[in-house]
Amino acid sequence: MTQTLFKFDTVINLKIYGDDESANHLKKIEQMLDDVDQQINMSNKDSEIHAINEAAGKKAVKVSQGTFDLMKLSVDYAEDTQGAFDPSIGPLVSLWKIGNGGEHVPDANLINQAKSLVNYKDIIMDEANLTIKLAKEGMSLDLGGIGKGYAADLVANYLHDVQVESAIIDLGGSSIIAIGRKPNGEQWRIGLQDPDRARGEQLALIQLDNETIDSSGVYERFFMENGVRYHHILDPKTGFPTKNGLKSVTIIGGTATDADVLSTAVVVMDLEEGMAYMNQKQNVEAMFITEDNRIYLTSGLKGKINLTNERYTLVE
Ligand code: ADP
Numbered sequence: 095m096t097q098t099l100f101k102f103d104t105v106i107n108l109k110i111y112g113d114d115e116s117a118n119h120l121k122k123i124e125q126m127l128d129d130v131d132q133q134i135n136m137s138n139k140d141s142e143i144h145a146i147n148e149a150a151g152k153k154a155v156k157v158s159q160g161t162f163d164l165m166k167l168s169v170d171y172a173e174d175t176q177g178a179f180d181p182s183i184g185p186l187v188s189l190w191k192i193g194n195g196g197e198h199v200p201d202a203n204l205i206n207q208a209k210s211l212v213n214y215k216d217i218i219m220d221e222a223n224l225t226i227k228l229a230k231e232g233m234s235l236d237l238g239g240i241g242k243g244y245a246a247d248l249v250a251n252y253l254h255d256v257q258v259e260s261a262i263i264d265l266g267g268s269s270i271i272a273i274g275r276k277p278n279g280e281q282w283r284i285g286l287q288d289p290d291r292a293r294g295e296q297l298a299l300i301q302l303d304n305e306t307i308d309s310s311g312v313y314e315r316f317f318m319e320n321g322v323r324y325h326h327i328l329d330p331k332t333g334f335p336t337k338n339g340l341k342s343v344t345i346i347g348g349t350a351t352d353a354d355v356l357s358t359a360v361v362v363m364d365l366e367e368g369m370a371y372m373n374q375k376q377n378v379e380a381m382f383i384t385e386d387n388r389i390y391l392t393s394g395l396k397g398k399i400n401l402t403n404e405r406y407t408l409v410e
Pocket of ligand 1: 237354
């Protein structure tokens with residue numbers, strides 16, 4: 095049974111196979127996704143994250159355990175990636191407005207001002223009281239780089255609890271979880287999106303068993319000005335969209351939350367730093383695509399990617 099939903103600006107495709115209760119499960123999942131929206135979508139005025147942003151520099155806000163845990167994980171990731179992933183990226187996201195229409199390159203003073211407000215070390219978390227406070231007025235959280243993965247994991251946990259053995263959870267084509275195997279017992283074959291082409295055009299196929307896959311790239315949301323592409327992944331150090339020769343990064347393995355964060359963080363690093371960072375991680379692999387259409391893989395992925403598009407070259 096298949097269902098398509100549109101939530102938090104994302105097309106969500108859910109496929110559940112071989113379970114009489116599928117319709118019931120899909121209804122529960124829809125409710126679960128609405129709850130996530132209430133929790134962490136900063137553009138939803140009723141959400142907990144919106145409340146934290148509104149109180150920036152003023153007071154601490156009490157949140158649910160789920161939101162607290164997600165924020166703690168986000169800050170841990172910010173530390174681990176030395177700020178390449180930073181959940182306090184909000185002021186820069188709001189300034190650049192990429193993907194919201196009418197964009198242009200902001201004034202340098204405004205970029206510097208927004209950049210000075212981005213710092214995960216200024217997120218004050220009180221575990222005993224479950225409160226979060228942003229130290230400075232003007233700071234804001236933006237969980238766009240982790241939210242879809244978090245939602246995908248909640249759905250996957252639910253499906254495991256109700257013992258669904260075969261399903262695909264696809265949030266926007268960039269966060270995908272394959273549960274179990276196809277109903278006929280074969281492995282899932284997931285097509286990897288060609289970063290330069292319309293949605294649905296593939297560059298490679300990968301076989302998955304019970305695994306997550308997440309891609310981030312400079313092609314998803316962007317605008318052009320004077321021949322330069324300004325996209326939605328921002329480097330907290332420069333205040334600008336990243337520009338380091340990487341076109342996209344796909345992460346395979348780990349939880350969907352891990353994969354969502356890592357794909358964004360590694361796009362901010364460059365190929366060399368990102369490769370070194372990913373090679374020291376256990377059970378999670380990465381595929382990097384550079385602007386000159388070369389594909390680089392961490393060691394665990396070698397031999398597992400089936401290239402289906404001759405514009406790309408696999409660098410062994
Ligand atoms: P999508 O799959 O929607 O394209 P990504 O997982 O690639 O999303 O994350 C991009 C989003 O993450 C941006 O739209 C923004 O909300 C947020 N973001 C951008 N740069 C950073 C960063 N350096 N650290 C954390 N979040 C970021």
